Amino acid sequence: MAYRALTEQEAVEYVKGxxxxxxxxxxxxSREIGDGNLNLVFDIQEPATGKKVIVKQALPFARVVGESWPLTIDRARIESEALRIQHKYVPDLVPEVYHFDQELALTVxxxxxxxxxxxxxxxxxxxxPLFPKQIGRFLAQTLFYTSDLGAHPYDKKALVGTFINPELCKITEDLVFTDPYENAPTNxxxxxxxxxxxxxxxNKPLKLEIxxxxxxxxxxxxxxxxxxxHTGSIFITExxxxxxxxxxxYYGPIGFDIGAVIANLLLNYAGQHGLQNDQGERDSxxxxxxxxVEDVWNEFVSQFVQLWHKQAKERSAHVEGLWQSYVKRLIQDTAGYAGCKILRRVIGLAGxxxxxAIAxxxxxxxAERLALAIGEALILGRNDIEESTDITDIVRNVTAR
Ligand code: SR1
Ligand code: MG
Incomplete structure (x- = not known):
């Protein structure tokens, strides 16, 4: 079927087939429930049996802006393939893909x-309370097994090709790393x-680090x-x-994913200023x-290093001192990317x-000033960070200023 955006009823007919x-x-x-920035999402249920599926369809433009911002529908292929790979490593932490339709850019x-x-x-x-263990395992497993540590070099390079994702990367390059730091029209x-x-x-030193x-x-x-x-990409219960x-x-630096999780916890931290009126409850x-934040990093790193020692096939990974220097660079990347992701959500498009929600x-x-100060301090202070408490100390110090 040639591409067209489905209606709620057409989504039902599709899954019935x-x-x-x-x-x-x-x-x-069938109910269209998409509230993200980009896609249609149909919640399809059979009340008689309780069976249900999600049908997600990419629109040929960015929904958050409208048809004036065309966007590749190949992102649906990228998403369904990434879900399948992640599901292979952490089946309980990723939705199962039942079906993918390339022409309709649609995943069931x-x-x-x-x-x-x-x-x-x-x-x-x-x-x-289970979140750090869960997301730590998601990060450690999916990042380790798709890296040169856990994947055969031929497989890894093939995967790099599969996940060439230029248009979506360009959005991140612009909205996370460029526009917020100049007087750009998207801000x-x-x-x-x-x-x-x-x-x-x-701030020239800050812009150099970014x-x-x-x-x-x-x-x-x-x-x-x-x-x-970010925390909008995580579905959760107790x-x-x-x-x-x-x-x-796409294939990129590991710290970018960990930094995204930490950034969004800290955006909520900053938002507590306006979300929570009771000072005691806010502080707690x-x-x-x-x-x-500390537990997410600690869970990730302990699982990742364990995998490194037990599973890394790349011989140079076992050269003395390598894992320690790798992990040190990783936490510094994590802090830097967290900082960028905080700043972009305050200044740039897609807050x-x-x-x-603070009326x-x-x-x-x-709250936004606090978020900006935290983001900036993480980026500028990242080279001195060695453990997770160094990140939270930065946040505490900025809050106390
Ligand atoms: C135009 S897309 C804006 C943002 O939504 C997504 O969730 C990404 O974070 C992107 O930067
Ligand atoms: Mg999204």
């Missing part, structure tokens, strides 16, 4: 509708923080990244986590978030609800 999902004559409901996958988007949960003040920030934003535009991080993003094909692992939406997947939730513009501005 697929073998093995629903029985003939099944009565299905497991419906995890009993989970909530983690960003929403954090905004509501929920705590997820979209609270007018009350203009002075702080202009200070960033004029340029270095961008060059690594452009050139360092270390592992298959999720590419957009006991279960599913990482979704890897349409930005912030402590929880900082502990989570986050952790800040945007009072002045309160929001205070």
């Amino acid at each position: 697929l073998p093995g999902l629903f029985t003939e004559g099944a009565e299905l409901t 996958m497991e419906n995890v509708g009993d989970h909530v988007i983690m960003r929403k949960g954090l905004i509501e003040g929920k705590r997820y 979209d920030f609270n007018p009350l923080i203009r002075k702080e934003v202009e200070a960033i535009w004029n 340029a270095k991080l961008k060059f690594d993003f452009l050139t360092r094909a270390e592992a298959l990244l999720h590419g957009d692992l 006991s279960s986590l599913k990482a979704i939406d890897p349409e930005f997947a 939730y912030r402590e929880y978030l900082l502990e989570t 986050v609800a952790d800040l945007n 009072d513009a002045e309160k929001r501005a205070e």
